[in-house]
Amino acid sequence: MGKSIDRRAFLKLAGTGLGAGALYQVGAAAGADSRGLALTELLGRQNGERVTPFSFVQFSDTHVGFEGPPDPLGTRAFEQAVETVNALPRQPDLVLFTGDLTHDSEKEGEALARMRRFQEIAGRLKVKNLKFVPGEHDAGLDGGMLYRTVFGATHYAFDHRGVHFIALDNVSQGKPVLGPEQLAWLRKDLARFARSAPIVVFTHRPLFDLKPEWEWYTGDGDEVMNLLAPFDNVTVLYGHIHRQHDFQDGHARHLAARSLIFAFPDPALTDDKKPLPFDRSAPFRNLGIRRIDLALQGQRPVLGVDEVELTSREFAGTVGIQQILKGAESL
Amino acid sequence: MKTTTTVLAAALLACGWLPGQTPASPKVITITARRFAYSPPEVRLKQGETVTLVLKSADVTHGMLCRALKIDSDIPPGQETRVTVTPLKAGDFTAICNHFCGPGHGNMKMKFIVE
Numbered sequence: 124m125g126k127s128i129d130r131r132a133f134l135k136l137a138g139t140g141l142g143a144g145a146l147y148q149v150g151a152a153a154g155a156d157s158r159g160l161a162l163t164e165l166l167g168r169q170n171g172e173r174v175t176p177f178s179f180v181q182f183s184d185t186h187v188g189f190e191g192p193p194d195p196l197g198t199r200a201f202e203q204a205v206e207t208v209n210a211l212p213r214q215p216d217l218v219l220f221t222g223d224l225t226h227d228s229e230k231e232g233e234a235l236a237r238m239r240r241f242q243e244i245a246g247r248l249k250v251k252n253l254k255f256v257p258g259e260h261d262a263g264l265d266g267g268m269l270y271r272t273v274f275g276a277t278h279y280a281f282d283h284r285g286v287h288f289i290a291l292d293n294v295s296q297g298k299p300v301l302g303p304e305q306l307a308w309l310r311k312d313l314a315r316f317a318r319s320a321p322i323v324v325f326t327h328r329p330l331f332d333l334k335p336e337w338e339w340y341t342g343d344g345d346e347v348m349n350l351l352a353p354f355d356n357v358t359v360l361y362g363h364i365h366r367q368h369d370f371q372d373g374h375a376r377h378l379a380a381r382s383l384i385f386a387f388p389d390p391a392l393t394d395d396k397k398p399l400p401f402d403r404s405a406p407f408r409n410l411g412i413r414r415i416d417l418a419l420q421g422q423r424p425v426l427g428v429d430e431v432e433l434t435s436r437e438f439a440g441t442v443g444i445q446q447i448l449k450g451a452e453s454l
Numbered sequence: 455m456k457t458t459t460t461v462l463a464a465a466l467l468a469c470g471w472l473p474g475q476t477p478a479s480p481k482v483i484t485i486t487a488r489r490f491a492y493s494p495p496e497v498r499l500k501q502g503e504t505v506t507l508v509l510k511s512a513d514v515t516h517g518m519l520c521r522a523l524k525i526d527s528d529i530p531p532g533q534e535t536r537v538t539v540t541p542l543k544a545g546d547f548t549a550i551c552n553h554f555c556g557p558g559h560g561n562m563k564m565k566f567i568v569e
Binding site for chain 2: 259337396
């Protein structure tokens with residue numbers, strides 16, 4: 124095993140035009156040449172399972188039940204995203220939903236009806252391996268009681284083709300925290316892995332102080348990241364902020380997916396946390412896609428992020444969806 | 455012990471305290487949280503002056519987060535939550551509700567103006 128191999132090279136995140144967050148392709152770069160093969164074999168020996176290439180999709184903030192303004196289209200972007208993923212020539216292995224599946228309601232029976240409606244739309248996906256975490260709109264009012272009866276546990280972990288996935292709940296206590304019990308669970312969960320284990324965390328709120336004044340933070344996020352600090356290869360996927368965001372913190376990369384309902388502005392440009400207005404001429408503006416590709420700068424792998432705006436044929440009179448599908452096929 | 459008493463008395467005299475008086479208690483300001491606003495929506499504070507905030511909820515559990523003033527508290531209904539604040543810096547500081555309380559939660563906020 125050559126010392127020049129960068130273990131972080133093994134996890135390739137390649138986004139494509141989905142209008143639904145991002146499609147992540149894992150492992151393709153690592154297996155592409157002899158260096159990559161040697162790396163995956165090493166990781167396989169260290170971590171118990173060799174990584175084999177696969178892809179997955181992230182959806183976020185579908186807010187089923189929300190009705191405009193600012194977005195009068197309800198579940199249209201969500202449904203369009205499902206159709207788009209179904210049309211991919213190569214189906215992803217799994218789909219992760221990073222919270223706010225539904226919009227909260229205190230009307231009797233309505234919260235459950237919205238969760239069932241969400242399940243009906245998500246159930247149209249050809250991919251049946253769906254994983255969820257709650258957002259505060261799903262689980263913030265009742266401590267996650269209803270969510271658990273419909274979707275199951277709010278935090279859990281699983282392994283898939285050599286990658287360890289961790290679902291974290293930073294919403295169901297009302298406040299943006301995981302709490303000591305979940306932190307203890309996480310510590311125990313991580314204990315069996317070697318430092319080289321590739322880890323994907325998915326959660327709703329950012330695990331770092333992105334904009335506390337807009338509640339874009341997790342109170343004990345530092346403790347989570349300290350537990351993850353020994354690991355060489357950590358990717359955190361989250362939602363909540365209704366816009367794409369990319370933040371590198373040491374060895375960990377934090378990536379936010381766009382929403383499928385409406386977008387928030389850039390907090391660096393305004394203090395006013397007000398959704399961006401609906402534009403009938405471009406109804407899915409800012410609900411677009413993120414393409415992430417791996418490039419190499421010398422020996423160092425670099426992730427390139429390319430944003431593509433989603434448009435709708437029905438409302439804008441364009442063929443935007445078709446253009447996006449064409450882009451996806453080229454992967 | 456005598457030395458400690460002397461130093462304390464000297465410190466109080468330096469602050470304008472006269473023998474026979476009790477040291478002034480911090481000013482108390484009551485703030486009531488109600489879905490989805492605080493009352494009053496603005497509170498003026500003085501730089502360096504310690505105040506006690508009495509936080510109450512008129513309905514469900516709310517929260518208050520203001521990092522600049524080191525406030526991070528839950529506000530459950532039916533009780534008073536007391537927070538002592540000494541602003542060190544002048545400026546306008548936004549406090550938000552950080553305990554999810556319903557559909558208007560995302561914009562439930564107030565302002566502390568420190569002069």
